[in-house]
Structures are given as C-alpha cells and as structure tokens.
Amino acid sequence: MKRYLSLAKNHFKLSRNINWMLMSVALVFLAIMSDAGLLTRSFTGLLSRIAYSIILAVSLQLVVGFLGELSLGHAGFMCVGAYIGCFTANYLHTVIDSKLLVLVIAMLVGAAVAMVFGFIIGLPALRLKGDYLAIVTLAFGEIVRNIFKNLEIFGGAMGLKTKIYKPSELFIIAFIVAIFTIIFIQNLIRSKHGRAITAIRDNEIAAKAMGINVTYYKLLVFIIAAAFAGVAGVIYGHFTTPLLYTFFSYNYSIEILVMVVLGGMGSIHGSILAAIAITVINFLLQNNLSGDLAALRLLVYALILIVVIIFNNAPALKGVRARFNIRSFIRRFSQRKVIRPSLRYDDSAEWNQIETKIRMDEILTADLPHNEIYTPDPREKED
Amino acid sequence: MAEKDIILETQNLGISFGGLKAVDDVNLKIKRRALYGLVGPNGAGKTTVFNMLTGVYQPTTGTFLLEGEPLLGKTQEQINRKGMARTFQNIRLFNNMSVIRNVLVGLHNQPEFKYNPITGMLRMPAYYECEYAMRERAKEILDVFGLRTERNNLACNLSYGTQRKLEIARALATNPKVLLLDEPAAGMNPNETVELMEIIRKIRDDFDLTVLLIEHDMKFVSGLCDEVTVLNFGTTLVQGKTADALSDPEVIKAYIGG
DSSP, X not given: OHHHHHHHHHHOOHHHHHHHHHHHHHHHHHHHHHHTTOSOHHHHHHHHHHHXXXXXXXXXXXXXXXXXXXXXXXXHHXXXXXXXXXXXXXXXXXXXXXXXHHHHHHHHXXXXXXXXXXXXXXXXXXXXXXXXXXXXXXHHHHXXXXXXHHOGGGTGGGOBOOOOOOHHHHHHHHHHHHHXXXXXXXXXXXXXXXXXXXXXXXXXXXXXXXXXXXXXXXXXXXXXXXXXXXXXXXXXXXXXXXXXXXXXXXXXHHHHHHHHHHHOTTOHHHXXXXXXXXXXXXXXXXXXXXXXXXXXXXXXXXXXXXXXXXXXXXXXXXXXXXHHSHHHHHHHHSSOOOOOGGGOOSTTOOGGGOTHHHHHHHHHHSOOOTTOOOOOOOOOOOO | OOGXXXXXXXXXXXXEETTEEEEEEEOOEEETTXXXXXXXXXTSSHHHHHHHHTTSSOOXXXXXXXXXXXXXXXXXXXHHHHTEEEOOSSOOOOTTSBHHHHHHHHGGGOGGGXXXXXXXXXXXXXXXXXXXXXXXXXXXHHHHTTOGGGTTSBGGGSOHHHHHHHHHHHHHHTOOSEEXXXXXXXXXXXXXXXXXXXXXXXXXXXXXXXXXXXXXXXXXXXXXXXXXXXXXXXXXXXXXXXXXXXXXXXXXXXXXOO
C-alpha cells in the first residue's frame, strides 16, 4: 500500500491531470453559487448541457481520435441510453423514493444497454473501414431513433414523458459524471491498453504484427464509448421532457463529431474545450437571435465553425496562431526561455522550431579545433 | 542433425495469386540459434515468404511449423504470441508515439505485464507496478540498440537507420523465438551496417534467438549468416552454407542475368 501510494505520487503530473482538476474546482465554485441562488435557471440549464456534451465529446474522441475510426452514430447510442434509462427511471420512481438513486440506476441501465449496442456496431467495425464504417454507423443512428419513434411503449412520436430534475441540481450530478468520464477515458488512454489502441490507429498492420488483438480493442473502444454516450443520454432525458426522437438525428451526431474535430484529434483537453465552446455558441445564438433572426442561427453557427477550423488549420495563419496561443502566453510569464523542441514528444512537434538546424550552422562556422569532438547537451527529460 | 534442433520448418510452402505462382515449394529447415539468410533478386518472393510465415497471407500449399507445432491458418496476432516477430521492408513504426512507447507496445503481450482495462481505468496498484516494470524493461531493450537517450523523441523524427533499429527493438520486445528481419540494413551507411551486424549477433546470443533475414547487401549476408536459401522466381535456387551458396554459378547468373 505504501509502495502503491509512492508510485501514484511519483506518476502524478499536474499538467496531465489539469483538465478534470480545473473542472472540479469550477464545479465546486458553481455549486456554491447555485446554492446561494446566484445562478439563473437558464444558466444552470446551459451547464447541464455543457456537461453531457463533454461526456459525448470525450467518449467519441476515444473512437475517432484514438482508435481512428469515423463514427457518425454517437447520437444513436445516446438515444438508446436515453430511452431505456428514462423508461427504467419512470418505473423506478414508483418503487424508490430517492431521486438520486433512481438517476444513478437509470444511468447504469442506460450504459449497459448502450454497451450491447456498442458491441453490435463494433462487429461490422472489424470488417469495415473509414467511409464505409461511417455510413454504417450513420444508418445505425437513424434506425435506432426510428425504432423508438414507432414503439408506443416509449411514447411514440409524442415522446417519452420523463421526470425532469431541476437544472440547478442536475448540473452538479452531470458535472460529476463528466469528470469521472474524463478520468476514466484518460486513464485508459494512458495505460498499455490505450497504447495498443493508438498503435492500431497509427499502423494497424504493425500493431497486428506486434501481437495486439485488434478485434478485441476495436470492440472494447466501441463498447466503452457507447456506454458513456448512454449515460449522457440518461442525463439528457432528465434535463428535458418529453424525450423526443427528433433530437437524436444525425445532425446531432455530426455536432458531436465537430466538437471532436474542433478540439483536435487525440486531444482530450481539446474536446472538452470544444464541447464547452460549441454548446455555449449554440446557446447564445438560440437566445439572442429571436423572431425573424432565428432563421440565421444555423448560418451564423456554420460560419463560426468555418472560421475556427480555418484558424486552427490554415498554414498561412501559423504566425498569428503562434503569437496568440496559450502556450506562448504562459511562456512569456514563466522564466523558461529555452525551448527544446527536439525533446518534445507530443503530436504537435513543429519542424520550423527544431534547433538542430541552427546548431549545424554553428558547428560549420565555429571552426572547432581538429581533435575536439562536438558533443550535444545531454538529454534531460525522463519518460 | 536431431529433429529437435530445428526451430522453424516450412514444408512445400507455396502461394499463388490468381494464376500466378508467387512462391512455390519452399522448404526451409532453420536450426535453433541460427542466423539464416533469405536472398534473391527483386520479385523472387522473399517478402511473400515472410508474409506467409507471419500470417499476413495464407499459403495455398504446404505448411510451416514452429518447434514442431503447425501454425498454418493462425492469425498474425496468434503467430506473434507463439514466438515469431518481424520487421517490415518499408518501415512501419507508430510514428506519432515516442520511441519508448513503440517498444512498450511490443511488450504488450508479455505475461508478466498483464492487467485488464478496468485496472488501467481505475489506476489500481497493478497498473503502477506493471507500467513501472514495463518501462524499465523497455529501457533495457533500448540499451541494446543504444537508443535509451532517444527514448522521448517521436519515432518519425529519427533517422532512417535508427528507425530500422527501433523496429528491431520493438520486435524484440515481443520476446520472440524467431526474429524475421526484412532488409534490416537497407538505407544504412557502411558503419551502421557493421554496427547492425554486431547488434544482431549480440541479440542472438543474449536473447537466445533464431534470426531469419532478407537482405540484398551480400557483404552483410556473407558476414553474418551461417546458411542461406536463394530464391528466384518463387522457387528455391540453392540452399546451403553461405559461402558455397553465394558463389554458386546459378546464383550469380540469377543476379547478373544472362
């Protein structure tokens, strides 16, 4: 136990856990504010929406960003979780008094059923790739919501009546679930299983040759992602009533995908930020463009997305980005002036910053004495 | 030669794509701890033999045995777990991962580093123990190739020769009995080639390996391999001791033409 604690302490890096820690701090702060009655109903509603968007974005990031398979059916998993979970909750409310307990059980049920569907969708994922898999998942999402539309037991086209929570209470639960989602998925990615998953993304043939069970990991990823989407669905079901099949259209799947792409492939921090940003933009546009301007909502939304994507990816804007990004902002305040990009091992290594080129020039012009051998600085960083 | 000394054996191994017989009737008998070369002009079917041995292609005729156990019809993963690891002719590293992580992926299936995904998700004690041990083991393997100092660099930022070495290191991490190297010295300068020969001999001795390698550099093959098989147009041309086989007039004819 003592050894375990020391290991855990040594392996803990603040920079790698900053996302959920910041969210926890924000949650405590917001919960106090809400308790003091300082938050409006619509704002707590927004917070709930942010929370389930984060769950969806982070879980889809696992499929798209880390496994590298394009899935357009995430809203379908959410739909399954929402309907089954809320149906269970409706039943349980007659048996159990505690509202929180009912919600937790509903989440577990929603996750379990979504997992089954994740397994079913994971099976063709083993044979299909890229666009073909995307189309299968897209079809799955549409099929699922149409099934629920036509089942009278789930309220049919009128939607399923659910017992909604007050947003001021729901957002706290939703945030806690979101924080646990981030921790679980992050830990999974940083374990040997996560390495296997990213290995499959980087080079499937080599991963197979290294003895990695590709079938197992693809199914595992689909099942885990589906489970979290199901949980998000249950939260959504307790946020709004009636639960309507129209919400889970492929548009929503694509919105989740946009969060993932906007945040950057393989970046959990990014997908959290993107989930927050997109939900807030949607919320602001919905609230501020009323009446005749409401027709402009989707147009403005699309424009914002295009601008952000271009800003993120256009090579011509590299200089602008470098000047205004958070990293350089922090660097300006910290004393670490020397950057050694050759030591950086994240995905965003930039060639134009690599120092070796300059070093070469130095060596060529410095006229080293005949017998003196140039030795570069020793490496510092430990993995 | 006793039967139990033979670690890898192929019997009438052959494959045809459509009507084309890419490899026909290849019989290899590789002794334990041998350094065995597979040479031949371009298009002779050397890499196809490798692909069959590692389960990428299913042979249409014949079979192959590792330590007397037939591995025909097994998947790539299963064959790797049985103890055959390979490198690729066109390097296939995990480019977006650091050097040490590439090796850690190779260590994935080692029984001493087993923990399930739930343990990983919840960071239970086994997670820390295993990850720590895995990293130590990976560093040991990188030491053999002199790559310890490079371990935090991205694999795609390494030089070509170093990438080749890393690929061997990664294959070695899967703890194989037989190591299949597909043109390990391609793209290396003469110094690196000599160094690589030393490394291959060293890992053969230290890790109790059998090495089967494809190479075009005849100096490399004759300096390293005990025995070779020369393939031409998918069939075995000559088989035997390296010096004899490479000086065989048939082989010279196949290489130079005429």
